Amino acid sequence: MVVYWDRQMLGPGSSLAADCLTGTTFASGTLRATVGKTSGKWYWEAVHISGSYPMVGVIGEAGGVGFTHTNPYARYYYYNGAKYPGGASYAAGYSIGDIMEVLLDMDNGTLSFYKNGVAQGIAFNNLKELGLVYAAINGGSSSYAMTIRANFGATPFQMIPSNLPKNTFSYDGSTNLTSINKTLLLHEDKYKKWTESKKESLIPILTSNTSAAGDVIMFRVDDTNYPAWRAFDGKKTLADAGTGYGRLFYCTGTAGQPFIGFKFSKKKRVNFYRITSSCTYQKGTVIDPGSSNNFVFEASDDGVNWENLDEQKNAGFTLPYISKEFIIDNNKSFFQYRIRSLTTVISMSELEMYDIEESEGWSVVSSTIPDSIELIEQGMDSLSPLLNRVAKEFNPIAMIKQE
Numbered sequence: 001m002v003v004y005w006d007r008q009m010l011g012p013g014s015s016l017a018a019d020c021l022t023g024t025t026f027a028s029g030t031l032r033a034t035v036g037k038t039s040g041k042w043y044w045e046a047v048h049i050s051g052s053y054p055m056v057g058v059i060g061e062a063g064g065v066g067f068t069h070t071n072p073y074a075r076y077y078y079y080n081g082a083k084y085p086g087g088a089s090y091a092a093g094y095s096i097g098d099i100m101e102v103l104l105d106m107d108n109g110t111l112s113f114y115k116n117g118v119a120q121g122i123a124f125n126n127l128k129e130l131g132l133v134y135a136a137i138n139g140g141s142s143s144y145a146m147t148i149r150a151n152f153g154a155t156p157f158q159m160i161p162s163n164l165p166k167n168t169f170s171y172d173g174s175t176n177l178t179s180i181n182k183t184l185l186l187h188e189d190k191y192k193k194w195t196e197s198k199k200e201s202l203i204p205i206l207t208s209n210t211s212a213a214g215d216v217i218m219f220r221v222d223d224t225n226y227p228a229w230r231a232f233d234g235k236k237t238l239a240d241a242g243t244g245y246g247r248l249f250y251c252t253g254t255a256g257q258p259f260i261g262f263k264f265s266k267k268k269r270v271n272f273y274r275i276t277s278s279c280t281y282q283k284g285t286v287i288d289p290g291s292s293n294n295f296v297f298e299a300s301d302d303g304v305n306w307e308n309l310d311e312q313k314n315a316g317f318t319l320p321y322i323s324k325e326f327i328i329d330n331n332k333s334f335f336q337y338r339i340r341s342l343t344t345v346i347s348m349s350e351l352e353m354y355d356i357e358e359s360e361g362w363s364v365v366s367s368t369i370p371d372s373i374e375l376i377e378q379g380m381d382s383l384s385p386l387l388n389r390v391a392k393e394f395n396p397i398a399m400i401k402q403e
Helices: 228-232 372-378
Strands: 022-025 030-037 041-051 054-060 074-078 082-084 099-105 110-115 118-124 133-139 146-151 168-170 185-187 190-195 198-201 214-218 249-252 259-269 272-276 295-300 307-312 323-327 333-341 345-348 350-358 361-366
Touching: 022 030, 022 133, 041 054, 041 133, 054 099, 054 110, 054 146, 074 118, 074 133, 099 133, 133 146, 214 228, 228 249, 228 259, 228 350, 259 345, 259 350, 272 333, 333 345, 361 372
Parallel strands: 041 168
Antiparallel strands: 022 146, 030 133, 041 099, 041 146, 054 074, 054 133, 074 082, 099 110, 110 118, 185 190, 190 361, 198 350, 214 259, 249 345, 259 333, 272 323, 272 350, 295 307, 295 333
16 A cells, blocks of 8 residues: 555645655644544654754644644654653754654554664553544744655665664564564455454452552451452462462352352453362462352342352362363443352362453455455464364264264
8 A cells, every 4th residue: 555645635835846755834733644544553764855843753634734743643753852742851853864764553543653773662652542543744833944854664764773662663564674474364265264252351450459440349357368369369289379378369258158259340341261170279279169160150230139040060170270261151340240159168279350352263354365454454464273183083083884
């Protein structure tokens, strides 16, 4: 895909040379690229050719192409080293002949600059709020024009930083600057990719019962050596337990009473949870890991009315430090989730909750040969999930003679 300054979106007082890559403008007008970005990592160069007061950066779709260097949708690196809007001090200044390299990371919402190959650091970290953004230049003066020549990837870059993040592409999408291979498979006349499931861990590692994400909820604490947050401290192996008190939570009560869970500060969807059975207890003695084999996984908004999302009877915990995963059919979001024992005891080393954002499986990318942009954006980074296969030998089955 060829990218240049958009001749159809010239700002007031702006002009383009025949190559549509060399642009001249004042403060009254902005030049933006023909293609905008909402995701991915993108790199381009801007050379200061002539004039004064250049500004290099990006503009959001809603920012327009007029006087933009104070526009809330603009993000610019000014010639004197300041960043706009705002004018805060940012980096080294630049002048005629200097090359400004721009790294737009829409995956993480950041905009970074380089000057003649030297990193100037992250200038902005709030680009996701802009929506669709375009490479852009603007002048800082209403009286003096400035000229910038851009390279979006149609010709070799003069400088490519060695520390670009993985999967950084030229702005026009023609080149992966970090040399990452992409693959699609042709099957039944369609180009397909294998998508692995994506799980978002919803509960942070805790060191107390409270956090910004929410608070631990429990029936009660029987022993202060085993506080409720221990079920969310990320420690779930023999090595984690050490020689002192074990890394676990436990409590007792009437059958059906003991529970441990989490109350989120915002509603969350949980459709996958993992339990790690209880580990060492009282300096080496093993608490019965089977005490949490019978339980229900419940959700609630008010902590009074609970909805049963899953029930396990004889879940199979027979040894300490065993992790088991449970996928549940839940598309609703709740404030609170808990494991409630159906016996008189609940004990575990760790309770984790996740939201599976995407199920694994094959998906069709295209029914025709994909172009480079489709391959870059949709192609698989690795074939290892497909090649992780195990050969098994089965007992032979006797053949039966048929008349």
